[in-house]
Each structure stands twice: as C-alpha cells, then as structure tokens.
Amino acid sequence: MSATPPSPAVSSATPPAEASAWAARLARPRSAVALLWLLIVLALPLLPAFQITLLNHIGLYALTALGLVLLTGVAGMTSFGQAAFVGLGAYCAAWLTLGAPGGPAWLAPLAASPLLALGVALVLTLAVAALVGGVTLRLSGHFLPLGTICWGLALYAGFGVSEALGSHTGLTGLPALTLGPWNFADAGQMGRLIWAVLGLALLLGHQLLDSRSGRALRALNGGQAMAASMGVPVLRSKLLAFVLAALLACVSGWLYAFEQRFVSPAPFSLGAGIDLLFMVLIGGAGHLWGAVAGAALVTLTRDVLQDWLPGLLGQGGNYEAIVFGALVIVLMHKAPQGLWGGLVQRWPRLGSAGRVATDLRAAAGGAAATSEPQPLPRRALPERGALVLDVRGITRRFGGLVANHDISFQLHAGEILAVIGPNGAGKSTLFNQISGVDTPSAGEVRFLGASTVGWSPARMAAAGLARTFQHVKLLPSMSVLENVALGAHLRGRAGLLRQALHLDRAEEARLLAEARRQLARVGLADWADRPAGSLALGQQRLLEIARALCANPSVLLLDEPAAGLRLQEKQALAALLRRLREEGLAVLLVEHDMDFLMTLADRVVVIVFGEKLAEGLPAEVQRHPGVLQAYLGSDL
Amino acid sequence: MNAQIALLLGQDGMTSGAVYALLALSIVLVFTVTRVLLVPQGEFVTFGAMSMAAMQAGTPLRLAWLVLAVALLRAALRALSVLRQRHGRVSADEAVDPLGWRDLAAPAYALALLLLTRAVPAPALQSLALPLQIALTLALVVPLGPWLYDLCFAPIASAHSLVLLIVSIALHVVLVGIALLMFGAEGARTAPFSDSVLELGSARLQAQTLWVVGVTVGLIGALYLAFEHTLAGKALRATAVSRLGAQLMGISPTAAGRFSFALAAAIGALSGVLIAPITTLYYDSGFLISLKGFVGAVCGGLVSFPLGAAGALGVGLIESFSTFWASAYKEVLVFTLILPVLLWRSLSAGHHDEEHAG
Numbered sequence: 001m002s003a004t005p006p007s008p009a010v011s012s013a014t015p016p017a018e019a020s021a022w023a024a025r026l027a028r029p030r031s032a033v034a035l036l037w038l039l040i041v042l043a044l045p046l047l048p049a050f051q052i053t054l055l056n057h058i059g060l061y062a063l064t065a066l067g068l069v070l071l072t073g074v075a076g077m078t079s080f081g082q083a084a085f086v087g088l089g090a091y092c093a094a095w096l097t098l099g100a101p102g103g104p105a106w107l108a109p110l111a112a113s114p115l116l117a118l119g120v121a122l123v124l125t126l127a128v129a130a131l132v133g134g135v136t137l138r139l140s141g142h143f144l145p146l147g148t149i150c151w152g153l154a155l156y157a158g159f160g161v162s163e164a165l166g167s168h169t170g171l172t173g174l175p176a177l178t179l180g181p182w183n184f185a186d187a188g189q190m191g192r193l194i195w196a197v198l199g200l201a202l203l204l205g206h207q208l209l210d211s212r213s214g215r216a217l218r219a220l221n222g223g224q225a226m227a228a229s230m231g232v233p234v235l236r237s238k239l240l241a242f243v244l245a246a247l248l249a250c251v252s253g254w255l256y257a258f259e260q261r262f263v264s265p266a267p268f269s270l271g272a273g274i275d276l277l278f279m280v281l282i283g284g285a286g287h288l289w290g291a292v293a294g295a296a297l298v299t300l301t302r303d304v305l306q307d308w309l310p311g312l313l314g315q316g317g318n319y320e321a322i323v324f325g326a327l328v329i330v331l332m333h334k335a336p337q338g339l340w341g342g343l344v345q346r347w348p349r350l351g352s353a354g355r356v357a358t359d360l361r362a363a364a365g366g367a368a369a370t371s372e373p374q375p376l377p378r379r380a381l382p383e384r385g386a387l388v389l390d391v392r393g394i395t396r397r398f399g400g401l402v403a404n405h406d407i408s409f410q411l412h413a414g415e416i417l418a419v420i421g422p423n424g425a426g427k428s429t430l431f432n433q434i435s436g437v438d439t440p441s442a443g444e445v446r447f448l449g450a451s452t453v454g455w456s457p458a459r460m461a462a463a464g465l466a467r468t469f470q471h472v473k474l475l476p477s478m479s480v481l482e483n484v485a486l487g488a489h490l491r492g493r494a495g496l497l498r499q500a501l502h503l504d505r506a507e508e509a510r511l512l513a514e515a516r517r518q519l520a521r522v523g524l525a526d527w528a529d530r531p532a533g534s535l536a537l538g539q540q541r542l543l544e545i546a547r548a549l550c551a552n553p554s555v556l557l558l559d560e561p562a563a564g565l566r567l568q569e570k571q572a573l574a575a576l577l578r579r580l581r582e583e584g585l586a587v588l589l590v591e592h593d594m595d596f597l598m599t600l601a602d603r604v605v606v607i608v609f610g611e612k613l614a615e616g617l618p619a620e621v622q623r624h625p626g627v628l629q630a631y632l633g634s635d636l
Numbered sequence: 637m638n639a640q641i642a643l644l645l646g647q648d649g650m651t652s653g654a655v656y657a658l659l660a661l662s663i664v665l666v667f668t669v670t671r672v673l674l675v676p677q678g679e680f681v682t683f684g685a686m687s688m689a690a691m692q693a694g695t696p697l698r699l700a701w702l703v704l705a706v707a708l709l710r711a712a713l714r715a716l717s718v719l720r721q722r723h724g725r726v727s728a729d730e731a732v733d734p735l736g737w738r739d740l741a742a743p744a745y746a747l748a749l750l751l752l753t754r755a756v757p758a759p760a761l762q763s764l765a766l767p768l769q770i771a772l773t774l775a776l777v778v779p780l781g782p783w784l785y786d787l788c789f790a791p792i793a794s795a796h797s798l799v800l801l802i803v804s805i806a807l808h809v810v811l812v813g814i815a816l817l818m819f820g821a822e823g824a825r826t827a828p829f830s831d832s833v834l835e836l837g838s839a840r841l842q843a844q845t846l847w848v849v850g851v852t853v854g855l856i857g858a859l860y861l862a863f864e865h866t867l868a869g870k871a872l873r874a875t876a877v878s879r880l881g882a883q884l885m886g887i888s889p890t891a892a893g894r895f896s897f898a899l900a901a902a903i904g905a906l907s908g909v910l911i912a913p914i915t916t917l918y919y920d921s922g923f924l925i926s927l928k929g930f931v932g933a934v935c936g937g938l939v940s941f942p943l944g945a946a947g948a949l950g951v952g953l954i955e956s957f958s959t960f961w962a963s964a965y966k967e968v969l970v971f972t973l974i975l976p977v978l979l980w981r982s983l984s985a986g987h988h989d990e991e992h993a994g
Contacts, residue, residue: 078798080805135979141797142673142938146930147978150971153927157967274805281802322813328806329788332799 037199044195045188052187056259058292058299059194063252065280065291066201067245072277073285074209075241076221077141080273081132081148084155085125085246087268089253091159092121094171094263101171102164114177118254122247129246133239144242152270159265170264177258190259197255198292201248204500205288211499211508212485212492217241218475219486226473229435231461231490231551240496271321278324281331284338286477289350293340298324373509375517376491379464379552381584382448384414388555388586389434389465394443396429403429405610406443411555416577416587418597418618421607422630427590428470430607431559434588435467436460448554462490466553468544470560470590476533480524480543483532485515487550518546523572537564542573549580556580558589562596574600598622606630645956651845651914652928653952654852655907659929660936660948661856662903667938668876669896670889671797672789675804677929678922679811680777680904685912686815686919687773689824694758698818699776700750706783707746711739713787742783749776766829774905781901782894789897790890808923815919828913848910855903856945872896924967928955931974937981947977 044055064082072078096117100107110116128151136147160168176185177193184190208214216237219227224234257263275298283294302320309319335342344350382388389411396404403426411417421427432438434445436457445452447463466487474483488511494504519525522542527535532543541561548556562570570593577587577600591597597604597618604621606614608630614621621627659677666674687699718735753761764772788807792799834841863869875882875892883889908917928951935947951970958969
C-alpha cells in the first residue's frame, strides 16, 4: 500500500558539484507548499460562505484522515472507529464548555477554557485508544478493526442515549472559541484555525516519518519479525500509531464542535468512520498528502453527487455511499495506491516532497566533508576469544516433530563459526531460537554470560545481537539508506517530540552517516538513494548485512549471506567478514556454499535431522564419515 | 425479575442467540477458507427477510433485478478478461478459460428468475405456500454469494488481509445502499411459520422460537456431518488449513471460496427468514445482526466453530437480559462486551501472530 515509486536514478550518479544545485531544486517545492498554505490560511475568510464551509469540512476530515494514513498506509493496520474518536473530542469540547450540564459541579469551572477541554479530551482519547489498542494489538491483524467497529458502535449508541449529552438532539449553543486575544466567532476565522492546525499536523507528521521513529513505524508494514530484530518495540510502535491517529481525530472533533457550535451523534456514527477510511484509500494511504487529497476529493464529489444523483435517479436513495463503496472496491483491485499514489507514480518528485530533509542532508553530507557528523559511540566489544554465545543443549519440539535435539556449541569473539546441514536439518529453527524469535522447549542460550530465556528479539538486539534473514526482509519502497539506518534504531536517543520537531537532526545525521559508512563497507555506497526494492537479490542480502552492522553488534547472525551473490561479490563478502573477525566480532553463519565456507570459517558445526553430527575445523568436518554420508548418501 | 420474566427473556435470548450462532458459524467458515471477514453477511440476512416480506405484502421482488445485474456484471468482466487474454495483455499464469455456453448459465438463471417474479401476479406469490416462498427467497439470495465472491474477492484472493477487509466493508456499504433502493426505509415483518403457542406449565413457548432453535440445531448438525463425511466438506476444511496445500492436492481455492460464500449466503438468507416474524427488520438491520455474530465468532478466535457458536448464544442472552435492566444501553453493553473477550484472548494468546500477505 505504501508503494513509493523509484526516485530518479540519477541521484546516485550526481557528482558532488551538482549536489547543491539539486538541493536548491529539492528545497523549492517545500517552500512553495509552505507559501501556498500560508496563502490559504490568510485568504480563507475572503471566500464566499459556502466555499468556506466546504474548505472547513475538508480540513477537518483531512486532519482525521491524516491519522488514518499513519495507521493504515504507514504502519499497516486499520480502524473503522476514527469517527468515534472525533466524537469523543467534539462531545468533550461541547459538554465541558457548556459547564458540564448534568455532570458533577466541580467540572463547571472548565467552561471558561476551551484549551482545558481539549486537554481533557486528549487525555480521555489517549486512555480509550490505549485500552482498545492494548487488548487487540497483541492479536492478529483482524482484531483491531473489529474492536474499533464495536467501540465505534458502542460510543455512538452511548451518545444517543445519554441524557447529559442531550440524547439524539445533542448539545447546542456552544460559545464561540476564544484563545487568548483571538476570537474565532465566524466560519472564516475558524477555517484559518483548522487549516493552520492541519498544516502543522502535516509538517509534524512528515518530520516524524523522516526520523528514527518514523522508520520504525514504516518497518511495521514490512514484516514485524524484521522490525523486532532491529530492536523496534513492535507492540509499542503499533500502539503509538493507533494512539497518534486517535489523538488527531480528537483534535479534529474539538475543532468541529467550535466550527458547528453544536454537536449531535449523527456525524460520529460507524458509517462516518467508514467514510473516513474511504477518503484515505481514495486519496492514497501511502502518503500523508493522500489524506488531504482524499478528503478534498470525497467532500467535493459528494457535494456534486448529492446535487445531481437524486435528480437523475429519484429521491430516497443513499447514492453517494454506493458510488464511493464501488469506487473503493475497484481501487483495491486496480490501483491500491490511490489518487496521490498515482500522482507520485507519474511525477516522482511529489513523493520526495515529504522527504526533502533527508535528501538534502544526504546531498550535503556527500558534498562537504568538513561537516561530517561525529561518529556514533561504539559498543565495547568483548575481548577477543571471550565466550559470547553459549548454546546449551537446546531442544525444540513442534508437536511430535523434534526440529532441534540437544544441540550445544560455543561461539567466541573474533571467530567465524559456520552451521551447515542438508535442507530441513533445523538450521533456521536454531537461528530463530538464538535470536529470540522462538523459545527452546528445553535447554538455554547464554549470551555474554546471561541466560536469554524469555528474551524478546528486541532485547536480544539491544544486548548486541544482529541478524539477517534467509528470505530477505526489507522495505522495498524505502531508500536503501533508510533501510540500513533502521538497523541503528537502538542507537538513537531522541524522543518522539524531538523527532517530530526535528530537534534530533544532529543525531539523525550521525545515524545516517553511520548507515552510509556501513553501506560503503558492503560496497553499496552508490545505491544509497535508490528504493531498496530495485536492488538485485544478492545486493539485498548485502543491504541486510549493512543493516545488521549498523546496530553495532558483538554477534552477527547471517542466514545464507552468499546465496545469490556472484563470485566477485562473494569474495568481497568473505573479505568483509574476515575484517569483521579482525575487529573482534563473533560471526555465526548458515551457508550452503562449501567453497565459500571452507576458506572462511574457523570452525564448522554440522546438523543433520535436528542433531549435531560433527563439529571441528573445516578440513576435519570435510573428511568426517558421518557428514559425507549425510550429504552424499551411504556407503562411500 | 421473577422466574416467568427470566424464562421469557431467556427464550428471547436463545432465539436471537441461535441466529447469531448460525451467522458466527458462517463467518468463521468464510474467514478460514478465504481470509475474508464477511461483513456483508448481514446483508444476506436482510435480503432474505425483506424478500419474504415483499412477497407476503404483495410488493414486487426487486431483489431479482440486483441478481440479474450482478450476473451480467460478472459475465461482462469475464468476457473482458478473455478479450484481454486474446490481445496478449495478461501473463500466462493468469490464463483464463475460453468463453463457453456455461458462461451464459448465470445470466440466464437470473433472467429466468426475474421473468418468473414479474410474470407471476403478486397475489399468487402472496398465497404461495410458505416452503415455496422460502425456496424462492433462497433461489434469489444464494447465487449472490458466489457471484459476489467472483466479482470482489476472487481476483484479489492473495492480497493482504487488510485489503480483503476493506473490500468487504466497501461491499457492505454498496449493498446497504442498494438495499435502501430496493426495499425502502420502512421496516418489514413477516408472518410467523405457525401461530401456535406451547404451554409448558406456566411458561408459554412461541412456536417460532422452536422453529428457530430447531432449524439452527438441524443446520449445525447437517454442516457438521457434511464437513466430516463428504468430500466437498473435507476439501473446504483442507483449504481452511492451508490454501497452498489444498491447491497442491488439486482443490481449487477459488471453487472453495465460492462454495463458502454460497453457504454463507444460504445461512444468511435462512437466518433472515427465521427472524423476520420475530423482529421488525429494516434495510440496514443486517449489519448489527451480523456484527453480533462477529462478537460471537471473536470468542472463538475466528477459528473455532463450537466456541464461536457458544459465544454467539451468550451474546443473544446478554442482549435479551440487558433489554430488561438497561434497555437504552443495550447496544452499548453488547458491543463493549467484546473488550473483555478480546482481553481474554489477548492474554491467552502466547505471542501475537505474524501478519503475512499471500
């Protein structure tokens, strides 16, 4: 869904001299957008009343849709209950500003301050979102949308029957919004506020996505196993996306209440929640701008349809629902990237508009060696020869199948240990247990002297273990550089707010510089700005190694790193691994290519049918009769 | 609350619970076979109920138009894909069968149904025996299941489950919009299967309740036997366990998907026919009804049939008793109830399932 098309391939071939020119050109759309936005905000009250109302609605929808883009397009989850969060914000605003009729007396003083009402609304939304998310996000992907449907229905029904909230008629007579010296009494003033807030949300959203946490959020969409092994706290990141989306919806609701000056349950029904999702899908869920495009397109089209269709087809139908529903079905079949995604495919520069900052810095970093950011602090590696990984008698049963039986071996710093074995011998199961993805049925893995029983993959990563995958797991639409930087996730410290405000730029530059360094190490420096999906399979494996190295590990787990590499690339990889060994890293690899292994590995462990058959120097293992029998058949 | 009221509420709860259980069953079935959360399940319920009501009220059966439209759209799309193939615009692995007479069967069937419902005068339909009315209703609704599967889901069968869910919701929105056009905004109710009331001591048992519970139990039993002992049932179960594995054994996942949708449409329409005499249904009532089936299905983690059915029965009972204590908050209660259920499932699940596309 978040298909970003290839950016122009020239970028990597651009000589440094042209970089500043490129930077200037890339900077332009951003300032143009900012200017245009300022113009909208300033000129909005000058428009005719009808257009103002339309723009206000578009802005309010877009604000909620923005959250849905974060949730659906970026993090790969979805919610049908966003309208209910809008309702929560709107009702909080209305009820508290009216002096909490029917509520406890101590709430009455809140009537004086709309901002306090916003605070209460945000806290309430946070609590509800954390509850709904908390109970569904651990389950498979269907439970969050189902949970949000139920929550949307329940809240809507609750608005409808609550006496204090005016039942079905709702709450009327809200005062005009006043914030300090500013009064937002008329629709035009309100519109200014709405579009200013929307602009701010877009800016912060773009900046957040263009930072460490943004990469982590995007990684959720590309396979949670990979995200977890990079140290991304998967559950927390998912919850974060859901809560952020809910908070945006809540702010939109708060604005809505003061725009309308009354609230009733109808606009917060489940149907409205579904409409919001449709806006995002039609606009393009993969891009923040898709929220604005979708909100505008759907609102304007609905306005036209409501004028025309009843005239053509007669009264009494809900035609626009049929039209939008059918449109979404067709879109999902033919163009799941939506309107903005389609535009970006045609004019790729649109897609990079949000990531200008990265490109700029990347260009500048390449051009001016003087401003080379300070390298990140490095982990103190264990002393050469020290025991790092101690696998003690691990057994893994899947029902009746014993995939690993009583396997033990040790890995020391500054050593390359290879695990070999025929297909189905249980090598991947072994890898999964060592990296925390799977838990042994018996036995334990000790890492630097500590037992890792019950450790999550993220904790293993934090302790200094990095891995690659047999089936490459990367985010094809993200640039090679960003994919690699994901590996450095745990080496950044800046909090969410600092990232959204781009106060983390110094740290971000250091992270990206580290990613560049590791890319250069595996020989992919020239590919940094291409989409990762455009690399050949062998290069993707090298990318994964660079990503793992970015984590600054003391143990490197490589799952068939040489598969798909050409001879020269294999030699380069072997040289790299030798260099890593010199530096004191411990490398554990699974590989089938014997020529590659025999000159590289210090020791070899052979696994057959889930049991360790032999262990020793490559030459010894090669002559081991059991190994020959396992690989070449009996009676040799 | 005295025993008599409790009995009455229990009876109500059992009746709606039985229907929710049927729907939960079909939701689990469709989900395990196709990975689609069948939100439009509820529309099959309303289509069945409203068609019965239209017949009994002597108003035209507009559903026949929808059936024909879907059949024609499906045939047109198929013709299009054959044409594209002829012009070499599809890759070999997407190869489609050439057009044949069989492709005319569906539109012909739909056309015949439409002509039949137009030709037979309304009073004749009105006085038709109940089993025949039910048969005609099923004949109208059931084909919609597999045809809509072909139109909406088969082409994207291996897409991300999020995409399937979105298409499912979109289809629901479209069908509800069309239902408003076909049936209007007024509610409808049908005549009970029989008016008799069973006296059990001081308790009065509505005959319709017995019908609903009886048909549900019978249907669940029949489904169980079919899944355990027929080849088609086993094929469906195999597809539910592993699409790829079943495919390698020569089971077509598309055929299995179509079959599960046909079953879902049949179960939905039948549920509609069963509850139409008890509750007034509107064009959009199906969603809430099927959602209660979903809540039941969630109790079984969307995979377990018995747990799903038990959960649905519980939803019916809770709904019925909450009508007594806090009638206004009935929906709030029923749908908030899912939170503890989800919490329980979340805590009992060891680690979260990995999302995988295709």
